[in-house]
Amino acid sequence: MKQINVGLLGIGTVGGGTFNVLKRNQEEISRRAGYSIKITKVADRDIARAKEITAGAAEVTDDAFSVVSDPTIDVVVELIGGYTLAKDLVLKAIENGKHVVTANKALIALHGNEIFAAAQKKNVIVAYEAAVAGGIPIIKALREGLAANKVEWIAGIINGTTNFILTEMREKGLAFADVLGEAQRLGYAEADPTFDVEGIDAAHKLTIMSAIGFGIPMQFDKAYTEGITKLTAKDIRYAEELGYRVKLLGITKRTEDGVELRVHPTLIPEKRLIANVNGAMNAVVVKGDAVGPTLYYGAGAGAEPTASAVIADLVDVARMHNASVDQRVPYLAFQPEQIKPLAILPIEAISSAYYLRMRASDKPGVLADVTKILGDRQISIDAMMQKEPQDNETEADIIILTHITVEKNMNAAIAAIEALPAIVGSVTRLRMEELGK
């Protein structure tokens, strides 16, 4: 059987998983690929660890550029992360006519447009299944399985670290910081976990799915990004009392005015399957006009689940490396000349239902003032809950769920509510999604 030589850049969590799974399932994988896929060279700055993992099965170097320039290497697998060095390495590999597989969503979301244009010119594959929702074959589903559909919206739990944190906080009442440490230990978190907890990693993945779903260029800089660091256990509890779960959701929707591209904590009805996705698991709902809503579920992070996607890409490369660029699945699902920009809507222009929590002095008339402010702006109320003041407290929590309104309208209403003398501090606002239709 012919051999495909792989140069692996970075043998950390995902690189190590890739090396091990490829070794363990070698026979099964080559029966599928029609080629023996072999990691022949590994670059990692931690040479000792790389040598320990590879145990003599591959040449090890600390010079990643020597791998992308090595004429014996057919495919470069980039698993170092970050955008600066990774971009240089990937562009150099493409320039040298090598196919590329990467799990690096930051790289694709920020520099994908440039990378795919370079790859198209050189007739090489750039595959990135592992970059979105880890082991779930969501790129495959979006690019191939749903090709008949006009995609209407995509919504997903696409960051394992934050879903793990939210689950542990809800189920075990643990503090945010303790759970983050555990997620790091388990290999889920990014090198800089701010990317996870501030929603940046999810926004990278959402940007990629939005581009593939709607045939638009990658526009990460226009994404609205809000993480989970300000989320309180109290809001998670109140949401639950009202029949909802709070998840960090990435949502992208095609509307008449443009495309919504937003990541934020979101209340989802608990009866939805996606509301019950826990731990580091990911789930993505894609709504196509023909197929309706479809749900994809699986491990979104971790060594072997992510390796599963990396190796699936390697199998695709093995099968398709001799084809010409126009015989292959296009990088972003649409033919490159058919990628057309659509405006990304600012967050003020999106429409959503809302969860509002405010603290009010326990005086008569406050509720009437709040409902009048909402009514004056045509914001209708779906549900309301008032918590009696506890023990020595003189203030009560009021929780309101609204029907759908434009965010700009809600901003004005919140400002007016916060200006009421009886309202203490600021109003907590969380967006809600039905995800049904």
Ligand SMILES: NC(=O)C1=CN([C@@H]2O[C@H](COP(=O)(O)OP(=O)(O)OC[C@H]3O[C@@H](n4cnc5c(N)ncnc54)[C@H](O)[C@@H]3O)[C@@H](O)[C@H]2O)C=CC1
């Ligand atoms: N950990 C996960 O669950 C997932 C990670 N990813 C992505 O996969 C990529 C790799 O992530 P991890 O494996 O978690 O990271 P990691 O930090 O465990 O591994 C990175 C490896 O690259 C090596 N490295 C760093 N700088 C280098 C340099 N200049 N030259 C040579 N080697 C260098 C490090 O020594 C390390 O072994 C990232 O882009 C990440 O976003 C994607 C999906 C899931």
Ligand SMILES: N[C@@H](CC=O)C(=O)O
């Ligand atoms: N840090 C990421 C890793 C996978 O993409 C996550 O937690 O989802």
Ligand code: NA
């Ligand atoms: Na994937």
